[in-house]
Amino acid sequence: MSTLATDGRPEPLVVRSREIEDPGALLALLPPTSDALAWVHGGDGIVGWGRAASYSPDGDDRFDAADDWWAEVVDASVVRDEVELPGSGLVAFGSFTFADGPGSVLTVPEVVVGRRDGRCWVTTIGLSLGPSPALSTSTPTDPSGTLFADEPGRRDDWAATVEAAVRRIQSGELDKVVLARSVDASFEEPLDVRSPLARLASAYPSCWTFHVDGFFGSTPEMLVRLQGGLVTSRVLAGTIRRTGDDARDLSLAASLARSSKDLEEHEYAVRSVADALAPHCTGMNVPESPFVLHLPNVMHLATDVTGVLRDDAGVLALVASLHPSAAVGGTPTADAVRVIAEIEQLDRGRYAGPVGWIGASGDGEWGIGLRSAQVAPDRRGARLFAGCGIVADSSPADELAEADAKLIPVRDALA
Ligand SMILES: C=C(O[C@H]1C=CC=C(C(=O)O)[C@@H]1O)C(=O)O
Structure with missing residues (x-):
């Protein structure tokens, strides 16, 4: 949707947030339409629908272009925010491609519903102040007849690509590269994305x-x-698959924390984030050793990096400095991005790109688009993605198994 006025500037948006009674699970409020937007974490977060404005930047300056567009939208908007929590007031949801091609998008919804720390709100956004929307819940339709195409030939090809990357790393061309693979799913009926979202x-x-x-x-x-001047990043790199046996998983977690291959892979990722944030932050805290993050399918080495913003960067400027971190690109970044383009044979689209939201103050939250899939325009198919950090000691068979484990969340959600 174009919200440009005739002079090329965004149309002024009228925005109102007001507190509401708890409406129940946020995802259950989403309508069965493709404009549904979601960002939820442990029951809190924001969901939205409708499109008051949107923008699709591309090229290597896509983050800066998005940031400029957002500044114009904010400038032109009239906001009455009676809630004043992160995610209330004017927000845009967005997803950026990993590489420079087309596909990035920022969308300002017409309705946003949010929850944070027990407080709930609804935001309406439009060209004039509309009535408050009636919120209702509906049950999504589960996927039917899902088939996954994961041919042995493609698996072998990917293992051979990992082997080629290991050789290039061992020859000294680069230190680390993250290589990804995809698996296609097909459905009997058009996918109702609200079902996999609720399961995830x-x-x-x-x-x-x-x-x-x-x-x-x-x-x-x-x-x-970015929230009130505090910058936080959770860096993950270094992975071990869970077995389903708690005692065994605990001993695997201990071995992950000691594994020199995984610690090396992790260190590259932490360094890339700390170096990218340093020019924007004071008082940075970069823990010396990672902790082990336990997820139902895998365990990761994890480090939470924090700092205090010292310039006027908004969250999209920080995203621009950070992407691609060595958790999804590699080290050195430019060499890794070149090697990915040369040998990966995959259009990553939005996989491994930043995904999240930004508010009117420039605060917001942007994750890395992992454990993810892109639904086809006719909704009868989806492409699932997973990648692994490759270093000098990586074994192609282990990396293939690790990628399989990283595919489990979306695979199970679509089955
Ligand atoms: C690239 C992915 O994971 C990254 C994040 C955590 C651990 C990773 C690893 O151990 O290789 C990857 O760097 C993915 O899930 O597709």
């Missing part, structure tokens, strides 16, 4: 469950959150 949010409450324009998933990795 229930099975992975510690992850951020998202949906923007057919791109959905449940990511454990927070690229950057």
